[in-house]
Amino acid sequence: MTGQWLAIDWGTTNRRVYAIAADGTVVASERDDRGILSVAPDGYAAEVADIRARFGDLTILCAGMVGSNRGWADLPYVPCPASVAALAEAVRWVEPGRTAIVPGVTVAEGRRRDVMRGEEVQLLGAVSAGLAPADALLCQPGTHCKWAWMVDGRIDRFVTAMTGELYALIGKHSLLSAQMTGPAAPGTDFLAGVADAADGDLSARLFGVRADAVTGEGAIGHAASYISGLLIGVDVRERLGAGDHAYVLADATLGGLYRAAIEAVGGRATLIDSQAAFVAGITQVWRLIR
Amino acid sequence: MTGQWLAIDWGTTNRRVYAIAADGTVVASERDDRGILSVAPDGYAAEVADIRARFGDLTILCAGMVGSNRGWADLPYVPCPASVAALAEAVRWVEPGRTAIVPGVTVAEGRRRDVMRGEEVQLLGAVSAGLAPADALLCQPGTHCKWAWMVDGRIDRFVTAMTGELYALIGKHSLLSAQMTGPAAPGTDFLAGVADAADGDLSARLFGVRADAVTGEGAIGHAASYISGLLIGVDVRERLGAGDHAYVLADATLGGLYRAAIEAVGGRATLIDSQAAFVAGITQVWRLIR
Known part of the structure; x- marks a missing residue:
């Protein structure tokens, strides 16, 4: 020893x-x-x-x-x-x-x-x-998602988004809770949410999930995936754009959602092992x- | 009779x-x-x-x-x-x-x-x-805030934002609940929230309220007013800009918050009596x- x-x-x-x-x-x-x-x-x-x-x-x-x-x-x-x-x-x-x-x-x-x-x-x-690399954008998704800009191997600046907490609040306590059955998956409905996040009008898009159910039109699909796509989409779009590369420290499930959103806005994502880091x-x- | x-x-x-x-x-x-x-x-x-x-x-x-x-x-x-x-x-x-x-x-x-x-x-x-007037933007603040564009005296289109519901969720169930003491008021802290809403990065601004408390710097002031300003600020900025005029159907308290936010982005607000309407x-x- x-x-x-x-x-x-x-x-x-x-x-x-x-x-x-x-x-x-x-x-x-x-x-x-x-x-x-x-x-x-x-x-x-x-x-x-x-x-x-x-x-x-x-x-x-x-x-x-x-x-x-x-x-x-x-x-x-x-x-x-x-x-x-x-x-x-x-x-x-x-x-x-x-x-x-x-x-x-x-x-x-x-x-x-x-x-x-x-x-x-x-x-x-x-x-x-x-x-x-020593100059890179790193992302740590979770209840409070951290985005850090590394410059010359140092943490130059960072920002924390309450993305996971907002998703949990909406899933547990909101008008939309009953619609959010099952876990979010990075498919068509998630990507629709990421796309709709482009206009930045989160709270109106959220009410749209309710209106979709009330009118019975089913335009939105799986509500949990769509809402996850909206929230992660807003988060990702605030941090990076086409051609940007982010290194994501997360498990395969949450990391997979972030990777899908990053790729949907034209970025590139590399998942890395947070325990090894x-x-x-x-x-x-x-x-x-x- | x-x-x-x-x-x-x-x-x-x-x-x-x-x-x-x-x-x-x-x-x-x-x-x-x-x-x-x-x-x-x-x-x-x-x-x-x-x-x-x-x-x-x-x-x-x-x-x-x-x-x-x-x-x-x-x-x-x-x-x-x-x-x-x-x-x-x-x-x-x-x-x-x-x-x-x-x-x-x-x-x-x-x-x-x-x-x-x-x-x-x-x-x-x-x-x-x-x-x-027959051509006007009308606003009905509340749990689910409605914005309607009237054209030729008809409801041409409208959008519902979950602004009030998000405020209630954050106030009751989030990491920030304990900081949100007392009602929101349309003063300096509310207007700081409206200003900070300009970058559209709501979930990062919300975490900033937590970080402000943890660091003890007090840069944010009264948290409930600041968060109300953030949420109403995002809502208002999505709907109108400088020179626009909105007619707000609300009581004096909530109507006053919306009016302050509308004026802060360079718009004009007229409060009207929703019961008379x-x-x-x-x-x-x-x-x-x-």
């Missing part, structure tokens, strides 16, 4: 632990639902003690919401443009020499503020692992602080 | 009854919560019997959701362009010679369908009463069918 250490991607709901060898190889990993919402404010030391009991008495480097005001320690954000070196410099040791946390990143553009905690490690890792990124930070 | 009759604006949640004299004057009215959601499918005849017991044994003309599949009778929609004459021709007598219902209106533009039931009477009435519209229909 010489040179071995532990990395933890510690989010709001989930947690993933990696045992990493000196050469950067992942030798073991586990995923559980011990995200910060499942841990009491004073429970973090016991959590990492449990992890060491399973993986060995190793040094731990964490990233994600564990570094927020609801986590183990509230670390200030590193401003954009943010490099691996800047993150490493701002790492906080919560157990001296034993356990450290990587900070999040922030950006300010006019009145708009944006923040991330955890995604910055994936973004920087994707570039350092060669999964994406995380491991590469946190290993880069590790090498700068150990 | 010679020549007197009853008009009912019978919506989903509320109902308003007007006793109208032969000359079109309202001699009595009442508002209650006996909208169609409070009435059993076979309960409508008893409802109008109760109304006649209070107002007199008069002929009744209804409009609104009472003419839907969840109401007393499911009337087909009249297509745009829709005139008072077309509505009058499609009136359905549910109690022959005693009680009739005015149909709703529909429009189809490409894949988009739209429908209204009840608003058409207000729209046509606003013009016939001289509250708005309804009475004028249904009186026009009445005169054609009696």
Whole structure:
């Protein structure tokens, strides 16, 4: 175990632990639902003690919401443009020499503020692992979809869109909920939504789904796919156009929807492995602080 | 009571009854919560019997959701362009010679369908009463905000935006709910939202409200007002621009927010009385069918 250490991607709901060898190889990993919402404010030391009991008495480097005001320690954000070196410099040791946390990143553009905690490690890792070039647009779809513009290997700027949360709100609580049966799929109805997103008139297009059902005309097809296409279509069209290339860090299902929308607007999408990106990124930070 | 009759604006949640004299004057009215959601499918005849017991044994003309599949009778929609004459021709007598219902209106533009039931009477009435010109843009804010383009006194086309419903969803069920304290007001923060709506990037602007709170920078001010400004701003910017004039049928509170947004984009807004418009519209229909 010489040179071995532990990395933890510690989010709001989930947690993933990696045992990493000196050469950067992942030798073991586990995923559980011990995200910060499942841990009491004073429970973090016991959590990492449990992890060491399973993986060995190793040094731990964490990233994600564990570094927020609801986590183990509230670390200030590193401003954009943010490099691996800047993150490493701002790492906080919560157990001296034993356990450290990587900070999040922030950006300010006019009145708009944006923040991330955890995604910055994936973004920087994707570039350092060669999964994406040093100058690239990266996309992390999800409840809060992040788009980051990498310049010279740093996070130059980024924007978070509530795309996934809006889809969930409409699916669970709106007039349209009853129509949104089954999961969205990247077929004809999804692409119709992406096309209709071009006019930017989201809230009128949404009511159109209702009117389509009321009139019984069926012009819209599968409502969940169409609405997913509308929302992802608006998101994608705001970020890129014909000829642009985006690197998407997501599983095949959600990544497939984003890829279909990106291609529909004339862009190109490459799906990359977000776990590999995380491991590469946190290993880069590790090498700068150990 | 010679020549007197009853008009009912019978919506989903509320109902308003007007006793109208032969000359079109309202001699009595009442508002209650006996909208169609409070009435059993076979309960409508008893409802109008109760109304006649209070107002007199008069002929009744209804409009609104009472003419839907969840109401007393499911009337087909009249297509745009829709005139008072077309509505009058499609009136359905549910109690022959005693009680009739005015149909709703529909429009189809490409894949988009739209429908209204009840608003058409207000729209046509606003013009016939001289509250708005025969060629005008009319706006009916609410849960589902309707915008109608009147041409030559007819409803030429219209669009419904889920603006109010999205605001309610975000206020009740989203990550931003806790920040949205108190009602929206048409001040600086609302106008900042209207301004930020210009880039069309609603879901990123919404996440910005969260990031503003997390970073503690307070760049956004009163979140409810800012978010209301964003949503109404997107809605207004889709419909009109500098120099355009909209006639808004709404109460002073919601109408005031729409007026502020319309003026912020360089348009002009006139608030008009939606009850007066309804009475004028249904009186026009009445005169054609009696």
